[in-house]
Amino acid sequence: MQETKVAVIGLGKAGLPLAAVIADSGFEVIGIDLDPKKCEKINSGINPIPEEIGLDELVEEHGGKNLKAYPDYEKARDCQAYIIIVPLYIDETNNPDFSILESACRNVGRLIKKGDLISVETTLPPLTMEKLVKKWIEEESGMKLGEFYLAYSPERIMTGYSISRLREFPKIVGGVDEESGKRGFEFYKKFVPNLNLVSNARTAEFIKVIEGCYRDVNVALANELYKIAEELGIDFYEAREFANHEYCHIHLPSTGVGGHCIPVYPWFLIKEMEKREKFEHARLLRTARELNDEMIHYWAARIISECLNIKKPLSDVKICIKGISFRDGVKELYHSRNLALAEYLKAKGLNVFVYDELFSKEEIEDLGFNYDEPEKADVVFHSYDLRIERKD
Template identity: 35%
Template sequence: MKNTIEDGLLAALNGQTAKVGIVGLGYVGLPLAVTAALRGFSVTGFDIDHEKITRLNSKSSYIAAVTDEMLTEASEAKKVSWTTDFKRLSDCNVIVICVPTPLTRHREPNLTFVEATGEVIAEYMRSGTLVVLESTTFPGTTKDILTPILESCSLRSEKDFWVAFSPEREDPGNKTYRTHSIPKIVGGDSESARRLAEAFYNKVVEKVVPVSSTSTAEAVKITENIFRAVNIALVNELKMIYDAMGIDVWEVINGAATKPFGFMPFYPGPGLGGHCIPIDPFYLTWKAREYGHATRFIELAGEINVNMPHYVIAKLREVLDRQFGKGLSKSRVLLVGISYKKNVPDMRESPSVVLMDMLLDNGAEVDFVDPHVGSIPRMREFLHLLDRKAIHLHDVEAADYDIILISTDHDAIDYEKLIRLGLPIVDTRNAIASRELPTKLVTRA
C-alpha cells in the first residue's frame, strides 16, 4: 500500500522544504546544522546548554570548524535558529540526534543522553518525521533501543515516522575534510527509512554511501575507530620496545611509510584523546559479550593506550633523576599542550590532563602552555582542575622550571624558545626532531 505520508516527506526532502532539527550542538551537531542551513534547509538547533544558545544567537562560535562568518551567513539567510525549547521539535520534518555517548567508569555504554533525547522527541514528534541518530554506539542501538522509545507515543515506525543511523565522521582541526566533503554512511531501519535519509544527506554532503541496515552503519563507525585504536596501540608498544633497544621509532615508521603498498603509518603519543578512539571500541566489547565473544585485540589495545601516561611519567622521572638527582616531588614541570590533539582546543579525554593530574598527585608543581586553551573547562572527570589557567610562553623563564614535557604538538608553539630555555625536554610527539631543531636536551617518550 502506498504511504502518502512517506511520499510527502520524500518530496519535502528533495525540494528542501523540509524543516530540520539538530539536537546537540557540539563538535558534531553544530557543523551539521550550519552546513545544512548553508545548503538551503531551514534548520533549528537544539541544546540544553543556555550558554551555547546565547553565543550562537550572538553569532559567536565556540567550535573552530564553524566560523562566526558562517553563523552570520546562515542567520542572515534566515535559514537557522537556536533554542533550548524542545517543544519546537514538533515543527521539524527531520530530527538528527548528535548527543554524547560516553562510557561509565566500568567501561560500559552510557546511552542516557540518547535515551533522554528519544523520549523528548517522542513527546513532540509529529507524523511524517525522519529521525536520524548520528551518535556513535554499538550495533543494534537504533533498532532495539531508540526506535521503541520513539514508538512510546501514538505514532508507529514505518507508518508515521522513519528511523535511520548515519555516523558522524568529524575530525576536529582537519582543514581538508569538512562536514560537506566527508562521505556519509547511511543505514535505515527499512528500505524506506534509508531512502529518506539518503534524500536528506544528498542535499547536505557531497557523497552518500548507503548500507543495508542501521546495525551495519553502526558497525562501520565502530570498525573505523577500532582500526585506529589498535594500530595506535601497536606503535605505542613498538615505541617502548624500540626505545629499550636504542632505536628511534619515528625514524622506523617514516622509513616503513616509504613502502607504496601494504603499510599505513600511525604515530605514537602519550595516550589517546578525543571522544571517539578511547571510548567507541568498548561499545563493541560490551555488545560482543552478549554473543559470547571476547574482543581481545580491542581490550589489549585499550590496556596499552591507557598505560601510556605511566610510561611518560616514568621517562620524566628518569630524566629528572639523571639531570638533577631528584624525583617528581617538588619538581617544577612546564606542560606544553593541554588539548588532546594539535591545533584544536578540544579537551575531550585529553591524555595531557591525565598527565597533569598524575604529576600533581606525585607532588610536582605544574603549569601549562596552550595557545588554543586559556583554561581547563568543565570535564566529566578532573573537576579539581577546573579553571586552571594557561600561562604565556613568552613569560616563561628557565629559572621557573626544572623540566619541559611536550604532550600536544601545536604548530603555534615556539619550539625554538623552548630549546633556548636550556631545560631538559621530554617530547612525546617528536615535535622537536620533526622540525629539525637541536635535540641535545630532548628525550623522546
C-alpha cells in the first residue's frame, strides 16, 4: 500500500473512475460525495455508473476496502493529498458559477495540515487557481501557500471510456507556485504513466479549455460546410472523407454541441475577455457558439419542409425525434441540442413525440413530451445520424 492517503472530492462520472483507478494503484482512497446513497453503493462494491466500461470490476474489488466513500468531509481529515473534482456550471448569463467549487475548497481548507497537497481537476476558467482557490484555502486553513501545496491537473476523460483514458491518455499538471508543481508531479507520477509538468496552473487550466474550444469551433465549421454542401447538392460526407488528411480534420456536423463540457468551456474565455473589454479577442469563439446553438433552427426547417410533403394538415403530421441525449449512447441531457430541437418544434405547435432507447416512457413524459415508437410517426428525425425519414 502506498504511504499517501488520498481524498477524492466528488464521486461523479469523472471523480469515481479517478478514485477507483487511484485505489487500484495501491492507495488508500477516501471519496467524499454529498450523495449518501451513492456512497453506500460504492462501499457495498456496487458501481453507480454502470455504463462506464471497466468500472464495475474496480468498484467491486476496492469499494468498502481501500476505496471508502462518505458524505462527511471529516472522514478525509487524515489524508495527505486532496483531489477536488466537483462540477462547475455556467449560469443563465453564461458566466461561471463557482458556488460548488468554493464550497468543496473551503471544506477541504478546513481539513488540511502543513505539507498537504491539494489538486483540482474540475475544468476551470484560467487563473481560477491562483485568484480564487488559493484564497479560499488560505482563508479556511489559516495557512499560506508554501505551507500547503496547490496544483491543477485537468481531467481529460471521455464518459464511457474513463478508465482506459486515465491509464493511457497523457495527463498534465501545473502548480500555483513552482514547489506545488513539483509536488503535484511527484504525486501523480505514482499512478499516471504518461504525465507532463507544465509551467504553471494557469497554463494547465488553459490547455484543458482550449481543447474544448477547438472542438466547438471545428464542429461549427463542419455544420456550416454541411449546410453549404446541401445547398450545392453535394454529399458532405463523401467530400469530407476525401478532404480530410494529416493537416485537415473536418469534424462531423450535428444538431449542435451538448453536454457539460464543450458548450461550456468557450464561455470561460469569452466572458473573461468581455470583462477585460477585449471583445474582439474572442469573436470566433462566440460566433462558433452561436452557430452551433442555432443548428436546431436549420434542422427544424428541414423537418418541417419534409412534413409539408405529407398530405395532411401540418399540425396533424406526427413527428418523432429519435434520440434526445446530447450524444449517442450517453444518457445525459445537459445542454442537449436534440432535446432543444424537440422543444423548439413543440413550441411551434407541431405534433412532436420523442423516442430514445436510453429513456423509459415515464422519463420522457416527465420531460413534458409524448412518447411513442418511431414506427407511429409520419416523419422521423434520427438525431445522431441527421437523417430525416418520411413515411408516405
